[in-house]
Amino acid sequence: MKAKKALSRFLRWETMLIVLLVVLWLVFDAKDASLQAARIAKGRRATDIFNFTNMLNGMGPYLLYSFMALGMSLILGMGDIDISVGAIAALSASVMGTVYGPFKKAMSPGLALALALLCCVMTGAACGFLNGFLVTRFRELFPMIITLGTQLFYRGFCYLLLGGDTLQYKDDAAWAGLKKLYSGSVSIGGLSVPTMLIWFLLLALMFFVFLHLTTGGRRLFAIGTNRVTARYSGIRVDSFELCMFVICGVTAALSSMFYVGSVSATVRADAMTGYEMYAIAVAVLGGFSTGGGKGNIVGVVLSVIIFGVMKKGLGTVFGLPDSTVNLAVGLVLIASSVLPNLLEDLSNWRRVRRQHAEAKLS
Amino acid sequence: MKKVLAIVLALVLALSLMSIATAEKAGDGLTIGIVYKQSGNAYFQAGVSGFAKAAEELGFEFMHDGPEDSSNDGQERIIRNYIDMGVDVLCISANDAAGLVDVCNEARAKGIVVLSWDAKVDAEGRDLDIEPASAKAIGVQQLESIAETMGYEGQLAIVSAGATAPNQNLWISFIEEELKANEKYAKVEYLGVVYGDDDYTKSYDVTKSLIDKYPDIKGLIVPTTNGGPAVAKCIMDEGKVGQIKMTGLTLASDMAEYIKGGVADATFLWNPIELGYVTAYVGVAMANGEFEAAEGATIEVPGFEGLEVIPSDDGGLILYLNKLNPFTPETVDAWIDIL
Amino acid sequence: MKRDISEKTRQKDSFSLLSYVIEHREIPLLGVLAVLLAGVSIAVPGYFTGNYMNILKNCSMNLVLASGMLCVLLIGSIDISVAAVLELAAAIAGVLMRDGKIHTMIGMFAVGIGVGALIGFINGSIMSFGRVLPIIVTLGMTYLARALIPMDFILGMNKIARIDLTEYFKEFILHEYLGIPVIVYIAGAVAILMGLFLRYTRVGRSIYATGSNEEAARMRGVKVKWIKVLAHVICGALAGMAGIMRLGYYNAIEKGAANGQEMYVIAACVLGGVSVMGGYGKITGVVIGALMIATIDSAIPQLFMNATMMKEFFKGILILAAILLNVLMQRAANKRNLKGRDI
Known part of the structure; x- marks a missing residue:
């Protein structure tokens, strides 16, 4: 019995993710070592491509979608989906960039930036509100269809605001501070850890507490499991769902701030195209199924790291082109959703066989 | 071992x-x-x-x-x-x-x-x-080529790549500048820019609606390699070969048949x-x-x-x-x- | 009790026109389409007469894709990989033609449909037997198919250009018989066959049954899992077919060429009154939906010629508004319907 318990704990999704991470890491490290040996054999200087410090410092690009992946987890947990997060992020950034100019003329740059950041978050919340409103009022249409539509709308809005130009404030110290969000790091025990990673972990902690330690989280999973029973058990489903969409919009806006920092503090209307897919992939690998009702934030954090390691490793150590890396993402996405079901089938099958055997005995 | x-x-x-x-x-x-x-x-x-x-x-x-x-x-x-x-x-x-x-x-x-x-x-x-080549040279050469084909009169429009494409926008700005500054283009009626987003379908569709809207249009400049064949195909499908001529920056293999088919007198590209x-x-x-x-x-x-x-x-x-x-x-x- | 029923039928008779309209959702849709066309025709003089063939041509590829999507939506599933499958099928067929392996029209269509059907089969199998949600599978498939297109060791191509295709193929799709291009005939044939298939064949009825109540369908002996796979095979095959049509129409294909098309395909179905929950939807509605999208598509550039930035924006708003309007109309109709039944 004890062994079985240990086995079922082992088969928990998060444990599997850790195993996957370790395997990936070992493979990349081994390949890296062989690459270096080959370089030395050719008489060239060796560069250690894949190691812990490199990975830690190179995490930036793979953290950009992590914030919205947290928001997406909430939505997936309720059995909904939000395809418009990439467009929400682009619109939030566009609004931030557009309002900063006039604000700067009226007040000190620091204050103007703070207000612009606030506007960015507000835009994300407003977009999330619109999504949530439409989703809860038009139940005939799936959230997928609705957010597919609102995505076009938000993206179009970006073009109305910015046109085709790249918005940037050259030689503006306050605005350039956005770059720090992305590239800044703090030294912890001799390691320089990107501030972005710390922000992400903090936010993930908040989400963890909400989702797994409060009644809010239980409500969310109740809605995801069965919306009708959730309503009958006294949960105000519509307003709760609306709130979650607003939170998802806010996380998209947070992502966009870091994104602006990553591209040298410039804003473009076509920013963050396709990021919704990354966010969904991360959340699904993390254990949130689009069916709703289950998932763990720990899994999402692990899956962010796995995606980062995988993309970085395939791109650098194996030198695969970007498009092939996307192929791997697709495979992982499908595999990670098939695998738990197959495991479940397996355990069901074993249980049935055991029951049969017991029936025969008696 | x-x-x-x-x-x-x-x-x-x-x-x-x-x-x-x-x-x-x-x-x-x-x-x-x-x-x-x-x-x-x-x-x-x-x-x-x-x-x-x-x-x-x-x-x-x-x-x-x-x-x-x-x-x-x-x-x-x-x-x-x-x-x-x-x-x-x-x-x-x-x-x-x-x-x-x-x-x-x-x-x-x-x-x-x-x-x-x-x-x-x-x-x-x-x-x-x-x-x-300098952006100005690239822009002006395309303009001069198409204007010569048009006989320095008639309607002219540009089918560009994305609205955010910096190269194209720079070339277009020089084309527009030259149109205003140079007397010999006085009879050329410039209609403006439409964007095909370097996407075949979109380029084709915007060209079609351009031709529908301005049936008398005589010249198109397509300063993007992805848009060129789409625009050429559209001119051919609409049966406007001979009336509408295009020029632009294109790959030879994409455009060979269209150029020989009379859609363009000349297109350009550096190597x-x-x-x-x-x-x-x-x-x-x-x-x-x-x-x-x-x-x-x-x-x-x-x-x-x-x-x-x-x-x-x-x-x-x-x-x-x-x-x-x-x-x-x-x-x-x-x-x-x-x- | 008997009296009650006869009264009800009488009541129904007196409202026959209204109930007919309620029963056939396509009629209000047709009205919306007419209003749309009339509005655009007034805004842009000479629009309709000059453009109806364009509208038909534009909507034909979308219609073929939407017919496949209809099957998938009917079983309560969804396929967002159709655009990527279209590109992959067209790319593979194009490469084979470029390398001189295929010369005939039929060969091209066979390859396209085959590739599409294979991917549809994979999609459907993973969903049915791996119990994974459709959106995840097809999302992953979108990545996979797009990533396969430019890989040297599979296709060895960057894009297919006009020069790679045979003369006959280039001419065929837009060749006109009786003033109508082949592409429109193909789309029409697909739509009619799909309608007949769904309405009159056992398998077609099973698709409806599976979508409206899976459990009940299973009890009745429908092989639900295989029906789901089949629906995805049909959807994939039609996506592959649309890929060949596209290659014939534009004479070029490259990765990402049809990016975003899936959205308009789904929109056409939803506009046509197909329920995304499964079980309800008719091919006539899909045809009207596809025509509406094509009308919006061709009208907007004419209305906002010099404001390109506005185009996508208004297109999005119009489609969203049309979908929501459709839902509201639906609700009004249902309310009426319930009132008529005295519930």
Whole structure:
């Protein structure tokens, strides 16, 4: 019995993710070592491509979608989906960039930036509100269809605001501070850890507490499991769902701030195209199924790291082109959703066989 | 076990011998990372083949990649990977001139030479920009070609790439300037720009609605290789061959049939292979410290003359190849296999 | 009790026109389409007469895709990989033609449909037997198919250009018989066959049954899992077919060429009154939906010629508004319907 318990704990999704991470890491490290040996054999200087410090410092690009992946987890947990997060992020950034100019003329740059950041978050919340409103009022249409539509709308809005130009404030110290969000790091025990990673972990902690330690989280999973029973058990489903969409919009806006920092503090209307897919992939690998009702934030954090390691490793150590890396993402996405079901089938099958055997005995 | 060891030793020996044998070339031991706008784009494949030709002569290694979706952050990610992989030279064709400045400066801080080719990185983020011809020359040459075909009168419009494309916007601004400034274009009625987003379907559709809206239109300028064949196909499908003529920057293989079919009298393109070739030579020379990007500096590249670094409009340094090839019904066949 | 029923039928008779309209959702849709066309015709003089063939041509590829999507939506599933499958099928067929392996029209269509059907089969199998949600599978498939297109060791191509295709193929799709191009005939044939298939064949009825109540269908002996796979095979095959049509129409294909098309395909179905929950939807509605999208598509550039930035924006708003309007109309109709039944 004890062994079985240990086995079922082992088969928990998060444990599997850790195993996957370790395997990936070992493979990349081994390949890296062989690459270096080959370089030395050719008489060239060796560069250690894949190691812990490199990975830690190179995490930036793979953290950009992590914030919205947290928001997406909430939505997936309720059995909904939000395809418009990439467009929400682009619109939030566009609004931030557009309002900063006039604000700067009226007040000190620091204050103007703070207000612009606030506007960015507000835009994300407003977009999330619109999504949530439409989703809860038009139940005939799936959230997928609705957010597919609102995505076009938000993206179009970006073009109305910015046109085709790249918005940037050259030689503006306050605005350039956005770059720090992305590239800044703090030294912890001799390691320089990107501030972005710390922000992400903090936010993930908040989400963890909400989702797994409060009644809010239980409500969310109740809605995801069965919306009708959730309503009958006294949960105000519509307003709760609306709130979650607003939170998802806010996380998209947070992502966009870091994104602006990553591209040298410039804003473009076509920013963050396709990021919704990354966010969904991360959340699904993390254990949130689009069916709703289950998932763990720990899994999402692990899956962010796995995606980062995988993309970085395939791109650098194996030198695969970007498009092939996307192929791997697709495979992982499908595999990670098939695998738990197959495991479940397996355990069901074993249980049935055991029951049969017991029936025969008696 | 002994056998394996023997094989390994033999391999090591062979490799070291090879490295001695090839050690004479200028680029030996250097790695160049080439980053272009979008993977799977024929134009940049041609550019990369120019790098490959130079690699044979100079002995450097190279890697190349572009993001799937011609995005800014995709390029940033690839550049960071290349920095980690220890490249010595980065040659970047930027999707957004301003957006890559930070990551390029990070690369330069690590001693990597940063060149931009085909589409610039802003002056503060690059060592040198290498371009086929000045933006003004490219714009004005297309305008003059189409205006001549039109007999210097009638309606003219532009079908561009994305509304955010910096190269196209720059060329268009020079075309518009020239239209206003030069008397000989007084009778040309300029309708404006529509955007096909470098997407075949969209380019086709905007052209169709353009023709529907202005049935008397006489000239189209298409300053993007992806849009060219779409616009040409649309003119053909609408049965307007002869009435509407186009020109633009196109690949020869894309356009050969249309040019011979009378849709265009001439289209243009510099040779991206040559562009890649020259960029590789400059990169190797700079990484070896044999050449420094400074105003007035010149460089010798086999088959090219008078390559000189001059100050650019954005306050940086630039090198022009100044070679623009026209594809006419007579000459296009010779280019098909090249471009 | 008997009296009650006869009264009800009488009541129904007196409202026959209204109930007919309620029963056939396509009629209000047709009205919306007419209003749309009339509005655009007034805004842009000479629009309709000059453009109806364009509208038909534009909507034909979308219609073929939407017919496949209808099957998938009917079983309560969704396929967002159709655009990527279209590109992959067209790319593979194009490469084979370029390398001289295929010369005939039929060969091209066979390859396209085959590739599409294979991918549809993979999609459907993973969903049915791996119990994975459709959106995840097809999302992953979008990545996979797009990533396969530019890989040297599979296709060795960057794009297919006009020069790679045979003369006959280039001419065929837009060749006109009786003033109508072939592409429109193909789309029409697909729509009619799909309608007949769904209405009159056992398998077609099983698709409806599976979508409206899976459990009940299973009880009745429908092999639900295989029906789901089949629906995805049909959807994939039609996507592949649309890929060949596209290659014939534009004479070029490259990765990402049809990016975003899936959205308009789904929109056409939803506009046509197909329920995304499964079980309800008719091919006539889909045809009207596809026509509406094509009308919006061709009208907007004419209305906002010099404001390109506005185009996508208004297109999005119009489609969203049309979908929501459709839902509201639906609700009003249902309310009426319930009132009529005295519930």
